[in-house]
Amino acid sequence: MARWTACPFVGEYPLDAEQVRALWDRLHRGDAEPLPADAAVLQAWVLYHRGEFEAAEQAGLAAGGSGITVANKAAAMQATHLEAAEPVRLDMFLYVAQRAQAQSEAQPDNPNAWYWHAYALGRYSQGVSVAKALAQGLGGKVRESLERTIALQPAHADAHIALGSFHAEVIDKVGALIGGMTYGAKREVGLRMFEEGLRLNPRSAIGMIECAGGLLMLDGQESAQRAHQLYAQAAASEPLDAVERLNVERARHELHD
Structure with missing residues (x-):
């Protein structure tokens, strides 16, 4: 595979291991x-x-063990x-999904092995x-992995929000009736997942x-004002690392699109 496109914010967040350790709770x-206790894994996170x-x-x-998680997250981002x-994006997501599935089989109690499988x-x-993926049975796998993530780690804010997005996307693509009967997607569950995810990680x-x-x-236009508020709040966030900066820039794009 060709070299990856460089993140435009490399160099703007020159964190070292001690800084990442000090910011760990906020960043994660x-x-x-x-x-991580392993210095090599921590350096991968740096x-x-x-x-x-x-x-x-x-x-x-190269670090192995829990280092697979940072490898999966880096490739996914x-x-x-x-x-x-x-085509390259899709191949990357499939590769991460396959690697995360192998990790979940080797480390079944690792929440993020399941999460990155679902995310990818x-x-x-x-x-x-989404409609094609649902027909292929991928939706059930995404939902199962997210539910396993939350069962293993109830404080996993990202998994709650991703599960909310699952319910929302299924309903959006196939409708509430088919979405509920065939895929178990429910509006009230999606809303509850979003609320819990933001409660766990409000910033x-x-x-x-x-x-x-x-x-x-x-909810369409009924939620337009709330959605705008969320985009504005995200766009005004102060990023601590390059990844958060990418998300802030995405929010600014959504806000002014």
Whole structure:
């Protein structure tokens, strides 16, 4: 594979291991990833928070163990934010999903093994069309992995919001009746997941963005004002690392699109 497109904010957040350790609770409130004891894994996370995603993936894979999580997250963020070629993006998401599935089999009690499996499959599904992905049975796998994540780690804010997005996207694409009967998607569950995710991590720019999009899918213009408020709040956030900066810039784009 060709070299990855560089994050435009590399160099703006020159964090080191001690700084990442000090900021860990704030940076990882969304995914509830525990602070690694392995120095090599921590260094992979340092690269990730700087926005050096390709180097972070390589370092995480080399470290092994919990380093697989940072490798998966780095590749997922690269595909989400920076990879312009759609076929490459989809391949990256599939690769992350496969790697996360293998990790979940080796570490079944690791919440983020399940989460990154769900995240990557969910983004892949959006790329090929949610309706097509549902027909292929991918929706059930996404939902099951997110529910497993939350069962293992109830404080996983990102999983709550992703599960809310699952319910919203299914209803948006196939309707409330079919969505509920065939896929178990329910508006009230989606709204509850969004609320809980924001309660757990109220300063998350990406959480606000995903909730805004989900509210618009569930309620349309009735939620337009609330969605605008969430986008504005996300756009005004003060990012602590390159990843948060990518999300803030995305919120600013949504706000002025």
